[in-house]
Amino acid sequence: MELKEEIIRRAAAAKRAAYALANVSTETKNKALLAMAESLQANKDDILFKNEIDVEAAKEAGLSAALIDRLLLTESRIAAMIKGLQEIAGLKDPVGEVISSTERQNGLKINKVRVPLGVIGIIYESRPNVTVDTAGLCLKSGNAVILRGGSEAVNSNHILAKTIAAAAYTAGIPEGAIQFIETTDRQAVLEIVKQDKFIDVIIPRGGEELIQFIKEHSSIPVISHGKGVCHTYVDVEADLKMAEEICFNAKVQRAGVCNAMETLLVHNGVAMDFLPQMAARFAGAKVELRGDEKTLAILKGIKAATEEDWSEEYLDLILSVKIVETVEEAEAHINKYGSHHSETIVTNNKKRAEEFMRAVDSAAVYWNASTRFTDGGEFGLGAEIGISTQKMHARGPMGLNELCSYKYMVYGNGQVRK
Amino acid sequence: MELKEEIIRRAAAAKRAAYALANVSTETKNKALLAMAESLQANKDDILFKNEIDVEAAKEAGLSAALIDRLLLTESRIAAMIKGLQEIAGLKDPVGEVISSTERQNGLKINKVRVPLGVIGIIYESRPNVTVDTAGLCLKSGNAVILRGGSEAVNSNHILAKTIAAAAYTAGIPEGAIQFIETTDRQAVLEIVKQDKFIDVIIPRGGEELIQFIKEHSSIPVISHGKGVCHTYVDVEADLKMAEEICFNAKVQRAGVCNAMETLLVHNGVAMDFLPQMAARFAGAKVELRGDEKTLAILKGIKAATEEDWSEEYLDLILSVKIVETVEEAEAHINKYGSHHSETIVTNNKKRAEEFMRAVDSAAVYWNASTRFTDGGEFGLGAEIGISTQKMHARGPMGLNELCSYKYMVYGNGQVRK
Numbered sequence: 001m002e003l004k005e006e007i008i009r010r011a012a013a014a015k016r017a018a019y020a021l022a023n024v025s026t027e028t029k030n031k032a033l034l035a036m037a038e039s040l041q042a043n044k045d046d047i048l049f050k051n052e053i054d055v056e057a058a059k060e061a062g063l064s065a066a067l068i069d070r071l072l073l074t075e076s077r078i079a080a081m082i083k084g085l086q087e088i089a090g091l092k093d094p095v096g097e098v099i100s101s102t103e104r105q106n107g108l109k110i111n112k113v114r115v116p117l118g119v120i121g122i123i124y125e126s127r128p129n130v131t132v133d134t135a136g137l138c139l140k141s142g143n144a145v146i147l148r149g150g151s152e153a154v155n156s157n158h159i160l161a162k163t164i165a166a167a168a169y170t171a172g173i174p175e176g177a178i179q180f181i182e183t184t185d186r187q188a189v190l191e192i193v194k195q196d197k198f199i200d201v202i203i204p205r206g207g208e209e210l211i212q213f214i215k216e217h218s219s220i221p222v223i224s225h226g227k228g229v230c231h232t233y234v235d236v237e238a239d240l241k242m243a244e245e246i247c248f249n250a251k252v253q254r255a256g257v258c259n260a261m262e263t264l265l266v267h268n269g270v271a272m273d274f275l276p277q278m279a280a281r282f283a284g285a286k287v288e289l290r291g292d293e294k295t296l297a298i299l300k301g302i303k304a305a306t307e308e309d310w311s312e313e314y315l316d317l318i319l320s321v322k323i324v325e326t327v328e329e330a331e332a333h334i335n336k337y338g339s340h341h342s343e344t345i346v347t348n349n350k351k352r353a354e355e356f357m358r359a360v361d362s363a364a365v366y367w368n369a370s371t372r373f374t375d376g377g378e379f380g381l382g383a384e385i386g387i388s389t390q391k392m393h394a395r396g397p398m399g400l401n402e403l404c405s406y407k408y409m410v411y412g413n414g415q416v417r418k
Numbered sequence: 419m420e421l422k423e424e425i426i427r428r429a430a431a432a433k434r435a436a437y438a439l440a441n442v443s444t445e446t447k448n449k450a451l452l453a454m455a456e457s458l459q460a461n462k463d464d465i466l467f468k469n470e471i472d473v474e475a476a477k478e479a480g481l482s483a484a485l486i487d488r489l490l491l492t493e494s495r496i497a498a499m500i501k502g503l504q505e506i507a508g509l510k511d512p513v514g515e516v517i518s519s520t521e522r523q524n525g526l527k528i529n530k531v532r533v534p535l536g537v538i539g540i541i542y543e544s545r546p547n548v549t550v551d552t553a554g555l556c557l558k559s560g561n562a563v564i565l566r567g568g569s570e571a572v573n574s575n576h577i578l579a580k581t582i583a584a585a586a587y588t589a590g591i592p593e594g595a596i597q598f599i600e601t602t603d604r605q606a607v608l609e610i611v612k613q614d615k616f617i618d619v620i621i622p623r624g625g626e627e628l629i630q631f632i633k634e635h636s637s638i639p640v641i642s643h644g645k646g647v648c649h650t651y652v653d654v655e656a657d658l659k660m661a662e663e664i665c666f667n668a669k670v671q672r673a674g675v676c677n678a679m680e681t682l683l684v685h686n687g688v689a690m691d692f693l694p695q696m697a698a699r700f701a702g703a704k705v706e707l708r709g710d711e712k713t714l715a716i717l718k719g720i721k722a723a724t725e726e727d728w729s730e731e732y733l734d735l736i737l738s739v740k741i742v743e744t745v746e747e748a749e750a751h752i753n754k755y756g757s758h759h760s761e762t763i764v765t766n767n768k769k770r771a772e773e774f775m776r777a778v779d780s781a782a783v784y785w786n787a788s789t790r791f792t793d794g795g796e797f798g799l800g801a802e803i804g805i806s807t808q809k810m811h812a813r814g815p816m817g818l819n820e821l822c823s824y825k826y827m828v829y830g831n832g833q834v835r836k
Contacts, residue, residue: 249834369830391823405809412787416667
């Protein structure tokens with residue numbers, strides 16, 4: 001009961017802050033972002049000390065090396081957070097922009113104006129930089145934020161949040177605009193996602209299990225950033241040299257990210273020409289291949305793909321490979337097993353490319369380019385809070401505009417409805 | 419278990435239909451809408467007969483006259499549905515529109531293109547015309563729809579859905595694009611809102627209780643159309659004659675709708691001049707007034723407003739009245755007790771009007787006009803599926819564009835990420 005009251009108290013305070021923050025000037029918000037950056041620099045030693053406590057506890061608890069690395073803060077990782085905040089200060093303020101405007105026959109002038117969402121709840125796992133990055137993006141877009149990080153990183157997250165919240169407040173941001181829930185009690189998540197009176201949107205950032213848990217329990221709208229099971233389809237009319245470069249880049253350039261390729265689909269008309277050379281290139285980068293039956297007939301000795309492989313997000317140097325008879329088979333495979341994130345077709349046939357891009361139900365669909373470009377920066381949106389794999393509100397990379405709603409401002413001179 | 423399997427089967431079929439429907443031509447969709455209209459005309463007698471069964475059952479069950487009237491179909495109400503479908507056929511197809519386009523330094527051309535949401539679940543109460551209106555809007559925007567109406571109207575809804583679905587299929591719309599769940603078992607709603615694998619958005623249309631139930635149980639994003647507790651604020655610098663016309667229109671022109679005024683806020687500097695004359699005008703229209711203490715001192719003999727009155731959506735000729743000291747007090751009252759729907763300020767002071775419009779957290783904010791204009795048609799969006807009172811995805815009147823998502827279509831010539 002005490003926990004519930006505490007969450008309600010915090011959520012209500014965030015709502016009050018959000019009303020004030022919606023009308024804070026761009027200048028004050030930018031000043032606050034730079035002050036937050038400076039405060040991280042000034043408190044660097046304390047931050048590293050608190051992070052050590054988390055890292056030691058993680059080692060004692062036997063967490064994997066990969067998880068401990070995600071948790072770890074270093075001088076250069078703190079410098080990256082500082083740079084991130086400075087970059088957000090340099091982005092265009094989305095709040096107040098007139099998105100569209102119309103004048104009706106009765107003389108009413110209707111402006112559709114961008115406004116903040118209000119209060120955003122971020123529920124995230126592991127990486128402590130999320131605390132700083134998301135708080136910065138929410139502040140610039142005029143939103144109050146309630147942060148709930150993973151228990152492994154609680155000491156790191158707590159000091160990061162405390163540091164930047166204090167700096168923001170001193171710079172003129174309303175009290176309560178950046179809140180961190182420091183309890184590690186999992187019940188807190190359940191209480192947060194029920195505060196639909198105060199919180200406008202929940203953004204979970206983490207594994208599938210966390211996202212599914214929140215979708216099931218939240219009475220607040222959720223924007224989920226799901227996994228990326230991205231595909232490259234090499235068409236019968238592909239430029240095979242281009243296909244090789246795109247596939248290699250999509251798999252190898254950075255394997256542990258959501259826009260990396262996890263499944264390669266190849267038209268049977270070019271499989272014999274394409275696959276052996278491609279496989280040799282992948283072998284050089286130590287990529288493990290897992291093929292369907294037809295692929296195994298061409299690439300002897302590779303592992304067979306199981307049914308589970310087709311929907312697996314490896315985030316690693318592993319690739320499933322399947323030979324298809326038609327572009328329609330590729331499209332159907334992607335829509336069935338994919339995660340609606342990013343897919344590309346390599347072909348010289350424009351009509352087929354456009355048909356593929358229409359038929360595939362993903363946030364980003366490419367013709368003759370690597371899926372690795374699905375990213376707020378690469379799309380010209382500036383810093384991103386994540387990549388949405390759902391269709392409501394925002395799809396694909398979410399920048400500052402996507403952290404906003406809108407309102408209709410209607411100007412009259414006495415109009416009444418007939 | 420059987421019910422669950424049936425819902426999953428239907429939802430999966432809707433998803434398959436949605437993939438095909440997303441690429442159906444505007445011409446075919448319009449042909450289908452006109453065929454649906456014709457089929458309602460051709461089956462009018464059957465529809466009226468089935469509606470009589472619902473109306474008789476409602477009378478036997480002792481439903482109120484108002485609820486029975488909502489349920490009732492007449493020749494003219496069927497004609498209105500037919501006209502509605504014809505009008506939707508005349509609206510611009512939102513699918514495929516390039517919302518924005520950018521070319522990056524590396525030569526990638528990125529188009530943000532409007533696409534359907536996919537499968538929309540509509541869960542609604544009472545009025546059978548919702549079956550036809552929403553199916554028409556979903557079809558035009560390229561979405562498959564799963565309809566679940568209230569049990570009182572099940573016979574009427576069933577025949578309406580069956581009639582238009584058959585006409586749409588014959589006109590070339592993929593099978594399964596319009597589905598009606600005919601069981602009156604409430605468990606069906608619970609099963610529908612868990613099909614996040616197949617259904618992209620849930621739109622509840624009905625009372626607060628239904629909406630809250632769905633928000634709590636749905637693992638699918640919900641767009642809620644909440645109640646309308648709309649306010650008019652008469653400022654100290656208002657043109658009192660204009661204020662009187664706006665207030666009268668907002669309360670009386672049609673009292674039973676969500677954009678009608680429910681609370682009148684008056685600045686104490688003009689209350690003595692304004693309220694007696696306004697009250698006399700309202701008395702002529704049989705509007706019951708309920709005032710705060712200060713209002714009671716001016717308007718002797720009216721009822722006192724209770725704390726509950728301030729957040730009540732009367733949908734009737736009742737109005738709560740409060741005197742405020744400042745525009746800030748009006749703003750705070752609206753943000754606390756309102757439903758974030760539509761509010762207006764009457765004033766000659768432009769600066770104060772803009773400050774009010776910024777501070778009030780509602781879908782539509784007006785200066786010197788009646789709140790009754792919050793409507794898809796009046797805003798120039800064409801027919802509407804409802805008015806959203808939440809901030810995510812769509813806010814205010816929702817037309818065809820708001821029933822869509824978007825995807826990024828990226829055109830390259832071999833680009834890979836460095």
